[in-house]
Amino acid sequence: xxxxxxxxxxxxxxxxxxxxxxxxxxxxxxxxxxxxxxxxxxxxxxxxxxxxxxxxxxxxxxxxxxxxxxxxxxxxxxxxxxxxxxxxxxxxxxxxxxxxxxxxxxxxxxxxxxxxxxxxxxxxxxxxxxxxxxxxxxxxxxxxxxxxxxxxxxxxxxxxxxxxxxxxxxxxxxxxxxxxxxxxxxxxxxxxxxxxxxxxxxxxxxxxxxxxxxxxxxxxxxxxxxxxxxxxxxxxxxxxxxxxxxxxxxxxxxxxxxxxxxxxxxxxxxxxxxxxxxxxxxxxxxxxxxxxxxxxxxxxxxxxxxxxxxxxxxxxxxxxxxxxxxxxxxxxxxxxxxxxxxxxxxxxxxxxxxxxxxxxxxxxxxxxxxxxxxxxxxxxxxxxxxxxxxxxxxxxxxxxxxxxxxxxxxxxxxxxxxxxxxxxxxxxxxxxxxxxxxxxxxxxxxxxxxxxxxxxxxxxxxxxxxxxxxxxxxxxxxxxxxxxxxxxxxxxxxxxxxxxxxxxxxxxxxxxxxxxxxxxxxxxxxxxxxxxxxxxxxxxxxxxxxxxxxxxxxxxxxxxxxxxxxxxxxxxxxxxxxxxxxxxxxxxxxxxxxxxxxxxxxxxxxxxxxxxxxxxxxxxxxxxxxxxxxxxxxxxxxxxxxxxxxxxxxxxxxxxxxxxxxxxxxxxxxxxxxxxxxxxxxxxxxxxxxxxxxxxxxxxxxxxxxxxxxxxxxxxxxxxxxxxxxxxxxxxxxxxxxxxxxxxxxxxxxxxxxxxxxxxxxxxxxxxxxxxxxxxxxxxxxxxxxxxxxxxxxxxxxxxxxxxxxxxxxxxxxxxx
Numbered sequence: 001x002x003x004x005x006x007x008x009x010x011x012x013x014x015x016x017x018x019x020x021x022x023x024x025x026x027x028x029x030x031x032x033x034x035x036x037x038x039x040x041x042x043x044x045x046x047x048x049x050x051x052x053x054x055x056x057x058x059x060x061x062x063x064x065x066x067x068x069x070x071x072x073x074x075x076x077x078x079x080x081x082x083x084x085x086x087x088x089x090x091x092x093x094x095x096x097x098x099x100x101x102x103x104x105x106x107x108x109x110x111x112x113x114x115x116x117x118x119x120x121x122x123x124x125x126x127x128x129x130x131x132x133x134x135x136x137x138x139x140x141x142x143x144x145x146x147x148x149x150x151x152x153x154x155x156x157x158x159x160x161x162x163x164x165x166x167x168x169x170x171x172x173x174x175x176x177x178x179x180x181x182x183x184x185x186x187x188x189x190x191x192x193x194x195x196x197x198x199x200x201x202x203x204x205x206x207x208x209x210x211x212x213x214x215x216x217x218x219x220x221x222x223x224x225x226x227x228x229x230x231x232x233x234x235x236x237x238x239x240x241x242x243x244x245x246x247x248x249x250x251x252x253x254x255x256x257x258x259x260x261x262x263x264x265x266x267x268x269x270x271x272x273x274x275x276x277x278x279x280x281x282x283x284x285x286x287x288x289x290x291x292x293x294x295x296x297x298x299x300x301x302x303x304x305x306x307x308x309x310x311x312x313x314x315x316x317x318x319x320x321x322x323x324x325x326x327x328x329x330x331x332x333x334x335x336x337x338x339x340x341x342x343x344x345x346x347x348x349x350x351x352x353x354x355x356x357x358x359x360x361x362x363x364x365x366x367x368x369x370x371x372x373x374x375x376x377x378x379x380x381x382x383x384x385x386x387x388x389x390x391x392x393x394x395x396x397x398x399x400x401x402x403x404x405x406x407x408x409x410x411x412x413x414x415x416x417x418x419x420x421x422x423x424x425x426x427x428x429x430x431x432x433x434x435x436x437x438x439x440x441x442x443x444x445x446x447x448x449x450x451x452x453x454x455x456x457x458x459x460x461x462x463x464x465x466x467x468x469x470x471x472x473x474x475x476x477x478x479x480x481x482x483x484x485x486x487x488x489x490x491x492x493x494x495x496x497x498x499x500x501x502x503x504x505x506x507x508x509x510x511x512x513x514x515x516x517x518x519x520x521x522x523x524x525x526x527x528x529x530x531x532x533x534x535x536x537x538x539x540x541x542x543x544x545x546x547x548x549x550x551x552x553x554x555x556x557x558x559x560x561x562x563x564x565x566x567x568x569x570x571x572x573x574x575x576x577x578x579x580x581x582x583x584x585x586x587x588x589x590x591x592x593x594x595x596x597x598x599x600x601x602x603x604x605x606x607x608x609x610x611x612x613x614x615x616x617x618x619x620x621x622x623x624x625x626x627x628x629x630x631x632x633x634x635x636x637x638x639x640x641x642x643x644x645x646x647x648x649x650x651x652x653x654x655x656x657x658x659x660x661x662x663x664x665x666x667x668x669x670x671x672x673x674x675x676x677x678x679x680x681x682x683x684x685x686x687x688x689x690x691x692x693x694x695x696x697x698x699x700x701x702x703x704x705x706x707x708x709x710x711x712x713x714x715x716x717x718x719x720x721x722x723x724x725x726x727x728x729x730x731x732x733x734x735x736x737x738x739x740x741x742x743x744x745x746x747x748x749x750x751x752x753x754x755x756x757x758x759x760x761x762x763x764x765x766x767x768x769x770x771x772x773x774x775x776x777x778x779x780x781x782x783x784x785x786x787x788x789x790x791x792x793x794x795x796x797x798x799x800x801x802x803x804x805x806x807x808x809x810x811x812x813x814x815x816x817x
Contacts (some may be wrong), residue, residue: 009080009140010026011076013070016072028078029098030056031118033288035071037049038050039065040064041062041064053290072307073120075572081142082460083144094148096153105720109140114151122291122292122553124139167202170198174187185385199317208552218239219239219251223262225239226259226262247259278379281744286713287665294614308732311736312682312733313736313738314679316817325623328672330358330629332594334363334635338635338637354668354669354672359401359403366409372600379600383446401459406462415428421641428475429475430483433482434731459648464484468505473807482524482528485519485523500543506533506537532590535558536560540557543559553666562706563700577759589627600711601650602650604648604718607760608754610722614701615664634655645771647768648759653799659781661784666757671697674697676694677686684698695812695814699811700810702725702808704726735803736800737801738797741795742796744792744795745817747801749791752786752787752808754806754809
């Protein structure tokens with residue numbers, strides 16, 4: 001899950017059916033997050049019942065097993081002997097006797113200290129409270145100090161640890177092959193130790209014979225299997241026992257009961273209130289709350305807030321480069337039918353007036369709700385373009401050009417009636433490809449007849465949906481190839497100058513992307529613009545964090561990427577890919593046709609001022625590196641999942657479904673004021689200039705913490721949404737502008753943060769009313785404007801500007817010149 005840089009300590013998660021090693025050289029601190037289970041140790045050959053919030057320690061080289069019930073979950077922190085010895089050599093001669101479950105509630109005060117220490121250490125790790133490892137090490141060291149202060153006891157030094165270390169290869173072989181008929185001779189051949197040495201060493205250093213150790217390992221696995229429905233005979237053979245009788249005898253010898261009694265006891269365990277997965281209404285796990293409440297209650301002296309200072313010296317007379325502001329090339333409006341909604345139209349008109357995008361992209365052009373294609377009772381096809389014409393007329397009236405994704409598939413034409421989303425969108429190849437071709441032919445004839453050839457040359461066409469949808473088993477890539485190539489040919493047959501975009505890939509599968517390029521060369525259907533998309537999502541297995549992604553049925557099975565610069569890194573990846581593909585693809589413009597901070601449509605952080613900082617960072621750092629950055633999307637009115645009753649429900653949009661501007665929209669408004677000359681750019685700042693003004697853009701972005709990236713949270717509610725980020729200090733910027741004309745200059749400051757510019761935070765200050773009255777909605781619209789201040793500054797060839805930003809805050813400073 002998480003190991004520190006020198007392998008000194010490691011956090012890990014223990015789940016049902018995870019088999020903890022029977023021994024290890026590390027000291028382990030284990031806290032039960034939820035559910036019940038059992039701890040079996042070599043001391044007195046004891047088995048203990050464990051439950052939620054129990055905390056206990058497994059000493060170095062202590063044989064043990066931890067078994068959890070089906071919904072059980074625990075967290076462990078392993079401390080290496082070298083880490084403990086470096087801190088205090090005396091620990092080598094001491095064990096820790098810490099088992100909270102042996103004591104009554106009134107005697108838990110000392111154990112609460114250990115719980116608090118573990119919670120603070122875990123928080124320091126997953127929130128990255130400091131860039132320096134010394135902070136995390138100090139938290140872990142405090143835990144070790146309290147363990148040995150309150151729970152240590154002297155042990156006789158018998159050389160057991162070094163002896164056990166020599167047996168490591170033998171023990172590991174047993175754990176890998178316990179199902180087989182292992183003998184001393186097998187171990188000797190595997191470890192190059194004599195059989196007599198192995199036999200003596202097991203008894204001397206492990207406190208049990210070789211046969212006894214092997215039997216206990218098999219028992220550990222048998223106990224796990226007894227939680228299932230297998231018969232005793234099946235479990236005996238699966239665990240390495242020669243017969244059911246052998247398993248029964250071993251259970252009686254080491255557990256004092258039969259396997260049948262053990263299984264019956266499992267069924268008698270009381271079901272606690274925590275037996276079921278605890279989730280928020282939005283589907284986020286609350287599994288770590290039981291531990292992290294001890295961090296919240298910790299009575300620590302307030303630590304001083306350290307502010308990072310960024311000193312910037314800029315010559316205003318030197319222009320780095322001219323800016324094209326390609327992030328304003330395109331924005332997503334969602335599904336075509338939504339553009340007939342008056343509220344959506346007002347939102348689009350708002351953003352076009354304040355920002356002004358060249359293209360408005362809409363999906364679902366041939367979905368059933370557009371009523372574009374149907375068949376009568378005799379099977380005859382008919383086409384109706386009324387709704388589509390209204391959508392296109394509106395986009396043009398808003399001062400933009402359409403970018404049309406010709407998807408998904410009319411139900412009357414679909415091979416399979418597969419609805420991936422809640423809305424009537426069928427993701428399927430056509431039953432007859434010729435019918436699809438005729439649909440595209442008819443569509444192009446209609447568009448040319450209504451809008452003219454020259455107008456359509458300014459539009460963008462996407463032949464079908466994203467190629468990546470085949471990764472979810474909705475169709476095979478060969479189906480995509482057929483539909484894409486046929487559609488491409490029909491569009492180009494109408495006019496070779498019509499602009500085609502594709503394939504809308506995340507490049508998660510390079511193999512599929514290469515296949516697409518080969519197909520395009522083979523069938524002469526290379527797109528004019530290569531399109532990619534990013535929702536900062538990764539396969540949970542890719543990161544090997546050890547955390548389990550909390551699933552729900554309204555999100556793809558993806559975690560949020562820990563890479564804060566994933567947009568930048570994706571652009572480099574795409575560039576390298578296209579260059580490697582060579583002919584036809586090298587040098588193609590790259591359009592990000594969809595992007596956002598994650599794939600979750602109910603991420604409550606989407607409503608907060610975090611999103612404004614995310615947009616500032618993403619657009620500033622990737623300015624003009626793409627042909628366009630198509631943010632997804634304008635509005636929360638997106639019917640891919642069931643609509644939410646609440647205004648601030650965590651949707652993708654820049655506006656709530658009732659038209660309230662979020663902080664993300666306010667951020668776009670500020671960014672649209674950038675000049676056409678780049679003066680300076682760096683971590684957290686972007687300075688531009690126009691003819692009579694300098695614009696300074698600043699942000700203090702904070703990324704999601706490790707737990708939240710996997711949909712786990714310790715404290716996220718509708719009114720508390722800022723505790724799921726990495727710890728970050730306030731940041732100050734000291735900026736010196738050289739070459740400014742002497743005299744007084746007007747300085748204007750616009751800020752977005754929790755104190756202004758964020759409709760969500762204003763809603764919290766209003767008492768979080770739900771549902772809102774019309775008066776409250778109007779008040780929020782007014783309060784969502786950025787904080788504004790005007791001042792004057794004196795320059796004598798040098799102008800000094802200072803600004804301090806709290807986490808998640810952004811700022812625009814304009815200076816008249």
